[in-house]
Structure formats: structure tokens, C-alpha cells
Amino acid sequence: MRAVVLGARGEPELADIDEPAGGGEPVRVLACGLCGSDVEKIGVAPAGTVLGHEVVAETADGRRVALVHHSGCGSCPRCRAGHESTCERFPEPTIVPGGFAERVRAGGWLELPADVSDARGTFVEPLACVLRGAERVPRGRVLVVGNGFIGRLFGAVLTRRGDEVFAIDREPARAGRPPDGPVDAVVLCAAGGGEAALRTVEPGGTVLLFADAGVVPVDPIYRRELTVIGSRSASPRHMAEAVALLPEIDLPDPTVLPLERFDEALALHRGAGALKVVLTP
Numbered sequence: 390m391r392a393v394v395l396g397a398r399g400e401p402e403l404a405d406i407d408e409p410a411g412g413g414e415p416v417r418v419l420a421c422g423l424c425g426s427d428v429e430k431i432g433v434a435p436a437g438t439v440l441g442h443e444v445v446a447e448t449a450d451g452r453r454v455a456l457v458h459h460s461g462c463g464s465c466p467r468c469r470a471g472h473e474s475t476c477e478r479f480p481e482p483t484i485v486p487g488g489f490a491e492r493v494r495a496g497g498w499l500e501l502p503a504d505v506s507d508a509r510g511t512f513v514e515p516l517a518c519v520l521r522g523a524e525r526v527p528r529g530r531v532l533v534v535g536n537g538f539i540g541r542l543f544g545a546v547l548t549r550r551g552d553e554v555f556a557i558d559r560e561p562a563r564a565g566r567p568p569d570g571p572v573d574a575v576v577l578c579a580a581g582g583g584e585a586a587l588r589t590v591e592p593g594g595t596v597l598l599f600a601d602a603g604v605v606p607v608d609p610i611y612r613r614e615l616t617v618i619g620s621r622s623a624s625p626r627h628m629a630e631a632v633a634l635l636p637e638i639d640l641p642d643p644t645v646l647p648l649e650r651f652d653e654a655l656a657l658h659r660g661a662g663a664l665k666v667v668l669t670p
């Protein structure tokens with residue numbers, strides 16, 4: 390089958406690879422979103438890696454589903470404390486080999502409503518991650534740093550629950566409404582920016598790390614009594630909530646390209662030429 394595979398020098402290339410074997414159920418990929426975390430793995434992950442985890446697929450019995458990307462055991466102390474993504478079982482692959490392929494073996498899924506397109510269905514996984522992160526953000530005035538696709542999802546989710554949301558981005562074209570004073574919480578969706586976040590938030594405020602923030606000075610956390618909290622990935626509960634909420638999320642349709650044009654998808658992502666790119670086999 391065809392898949393986009395990382396080559397010997399780490400660069401993605403279209404290749405013919407063996408059908409996936411092992412556990413899980415075989416499904417046919419319909420669409421897979423390109424995520425910033427995929428792009429970060431290019432040149433880092435070993436040769437032969439197939440990226441892609443925001444997958445919409447068709448099951449053997451014809452159902453259209455969003456695949457679950459990693460899941461905790463659900464019963465260990467970390468899972469019960471709500472830190473499912475730190476569960477020992479969490480790193481086990483649930484989408485094999487990866488979503489930028491014609492077929493994968495899937496460890497779990499949620500059925501999609503008929504009125505959600507294949508391309509928009511790929512929003513379920515990132516939306517689930519955002520819903521989980523948003524639960525750790527106190528209500529009030531919230532600044533989102535990094536107003537790309539994930540930042541926009543945060544904006545939609547936080548606005549919907551009644552927060553006053555501001556957003557900034559290094560790309561002028563993506564800038565949202567800048568804050569007009571201190572905020573109660575900052576959500577960091579972009580690499581870097583940690584130090585600025587600690588200055589923008591009210592004393593006693595919260596900073597949610599949803600991306601690698603770089604080196605963050607600890608002195609303002611101490612003197613300004615801030616809460617700095619991390620959130621990474623999603624849980625099955627948040628996947629279910631994302632499926633239910635997706636039709637109400639007002640975000641533009643993604644740019645859809647075939648797997649053959651992966652390089653173009655990558656260039657659009659890196660150059661902020663598209664808010665979101667989705668690939669279809």
C-alpha cells in the first residue's frame with residue numbers, strides 16, 4: 390500500500406510499504422490531518438516512520454470513524470487522577486503504521502455523524518486535546534498565545550463557555566484580538582513565549598502549557614504566585630465530547646491535498662499558508 394514514510398535522511402517520501410500487521414482492526418484511511426507535532430518529528434523520528442494521528446477511516450463494516458490516538462489503561466492511579474497521557478500504557482501505538490497511509494490497524498475509534506465531512510472529521514482528535522486542556526484553564530479573561538489551528542480551537546472552546554478570549558501570534562496575518570490589560574490565564578500553543586506569558590497573567594493566575602514553552606523563569610511563578618500546568622493529548626472521554634461538539638465549532642474548512650502532494654502540505658503548514666492541511670490517500 391502507499392504511505393508517506395520518513396526516509397534515511399528523515400525526509401518524508403511517498404513509498405510502497407507492507408500492509409500493517411499486528412493488533413487492532415484493519416480500517417481504510419479516508420483523511421488525516423497534518424499536525425504541528427507530526428512536523429516536529431520530521432528529521433527526528435527514525436527512518437521508516439509513518440506520521441499522522443488525526444485520522445478519519447472506514448471500518449470493515451462501512452462505518453465512518455475518528456480513530457483514537459493513544460489511550461491510558463483507565464484504572465491506574467495516574468489515569469484515575471486525570472493524567473491519562475502519563476499512563477504507562479499510553480505510549481503504545483493505536484494507529485499502525487500511521488495515518489498518512491492507505492490503510493492502518495486501529496486500536497479504537499468513535500463513529501462520526503453523517504453531516505461531518507471526512508476532512509472536518511480529522512478535527513476530532515485535536516479538538517479532544519483542546520477540550521482536555523481547557524478544563525485546566527480557570528474561567529475569565531484568557532490570552533491564547535499562538536493563533537494557528539490549535540489556538541483557534543482554544544478560542545472557540547473558551548468563548549463558547551463564556552470566557553473573554555484574546556489571541557496573539559508571531560504571524561501578523563493570524564493575529565487575533567490583543568489583550569487590553571492583564572489576563573486571568575494564558576494558554577501557550579506556540580513554542581517559546583513562556584516568559585511573556587508569565588508577565589501578562591494576573592498575580593495568582595494560571596499558565597497552561599500546551600506546547601514546549603522553552604525555558605521559563607521560575608522567579609515570577611514564586612513571586613506572583615502563579616499556577617503553571619501542562620496538558621498533552623486527549624482521553625477517550627474527550628474524544629467523545631469532541632465528536633458531539635464538532636458540528637458547532639465555527640472554523641474554516643481545511644485545505645485538502647492527496648498524499649502525493651505531501652511536500653506541498655508541509656510547505657503550507659510551515660509557511661502558515663493554510664490554517665490546517667488534511668491529506669487523503
Ligand SMILES: [Zn+2]
Nearest residue numbers: 424426443515
Ligand atoms: Zn495532533
Ligand SMILES: [Zn+2]
Nearest residue numbers: 462465468476
Ligand atoms: Zn493508566
